Amino acid sequence: SKLLLYRHGEVSEDVFTSLPDYLPADSLMIFNNTKVIQARLHFHKETGALIEVFCLEPVRPNDYALNFQQTEHAAWLCMIGNLKKWKEGLLKKEVQLDGETVILKAEKLQTCGDSYLIEFTWDHPTCTFADLLDAAGVLPIPPYLNRETEKSDLQTYQTVYSKIKGSVAAPTAGLHFTPEVLAAIDAQGIGREELTLHV
Numbered sequence: 001s002k003l004l005l006y007r008h009g010e011v012s013e014d015v016f017t018s019l020p021d022y023l024p025a026d027s028l029m030i031f032n033n034t035k036v037i038q039a040r041l042h043f044h045k046e047t048g049a050l051i052e053v054f055c056l057e058p059v060r061p062n063d064y065a066l067n068f069q070q071t072e073h074a075a076w077l078c079m080i081g082n083l084k085k086w087k088e089g090l091l092k093k094e095v096q097l098d099g100e101t102v103i104l105k106a107e108k109l110q111t112c113g114d115s116y117l118i119e120f121t122w123d124h125p126t127c128t129f130a131d132l133l134d135a136a137g138v139l140p141i142p143p144y145l146n147r148e149t150e151k152s153d154l155q156t157y158q159t160v161y162s163k164i165k166g167s168v169a170a171p172t173a174g175l176h177f178t179p180e181v182l183a184a185i186d187a188q189g190i191g192r193e194e195l196t197l198h199v
Contacts, residue, residue, distance in 0.1 A: 001176050016176045020184040028191040032171045034198050035162035038137030038154075043091035043106060051091055052081030053106055053118055054140065055133070056168060057198070064166040064198065068130035075109070078118045095122075095136040102127050104136065130165065140168050166198035 001016040014022075023029075039055040058067035060075035067074050080086065091106040102124040109117040122132060139149045141157055159174035160182070185192065 017178075017181055017184075019181060020188045020190065023185070023188065023190050025189045028193065029185065031159070031161050031177075031192060031194050032174065032197045032199075033159075033161050033163045033194040034167040034171065034196055035165045036139060036158055036167045036170050037165050038133050038139050039168040040138040040140050040149075041093065041104075041106070041133075041136060042138065043093050045085065045091065047085070049085035050082060051086045053091070054079040054081065054168070055118075055137075056115060059117060064164075068128060068133075068165060070129045071125055071127060072123075073119065073121045074129040075117060075119045077112055077115045079115055080108075093136060095132055097124070097127055097131060097135045100124065102132065102135075104132055142169070142172075161194065163194075164196045164198075166196070169199045171197075171199055 003014045003016045003019055003022075005012045005014060005022065037055070041053045041055070043051045043053065045051060055076045055078050057077050058064055058074065059077055061067050061070070067076070086108065088108075093104045093106075095102045095104050102122050104120060104122045107119045107121070109119050111117075120129065120132075139153050139157060141147075141149050141153050157170050157175075159170060160177055160179055161174070162170075182192070
């Protein structure tokens with residue numbers, strides 16, 4: 001990838017792997033360690049209509065870590081794809097998890113602007129919401145890629161320093177960093193810290 005340089009009023013370019021060469025030794029870099037979740041859940045109605053429920057942020061409980069550990073029910077603010085086909089009632093989906101079939105249900109509780117409060121319930125007492133997203137969710141790659149999500153996206157649409165699940169989009173500037181670039185930054189004596197900002 002190209003690296004834009006602006007120094008003393010002059011604009012030039014280099015490649016991104018050269019970034020450590022341009023950073024002062026007493027710099028501190030802050031990295032967003034958020035990890036993209038498999039936030040898209042596809043349900044088929046009995047009529048055959050496909051409804052996409054895109055989980056945006058947790059509501060009950062509103063803490064990401066607590067919500068992911070919920071068993072039996074969780075509520076999220078969601079966007080709905082093909083909403084006109086889901087007037088009322090529950091959506092149901094069979095999810096295969098560790099050799100067992102778990103029935104995941106989604107109920108539309110209320111409208112919240114352009115989004116909807118969705119209550120998820122499932123019939124397995126030890127299965128967490130994180131387990132269900134990992135088993136049944138689809139990684140939400142950007143629409144401008146004009147393709148379906150591929151298995152390789154589970155790795156390539158994450159930053160190399162991603163750790164904490166919660167984002168529905170990668171902090172894409174961070175996708176330029178590789179273990180080699182981070183090692184070069186460390187070798188220059190540049191400080192690195194992390195925070196978690198879910199996108």
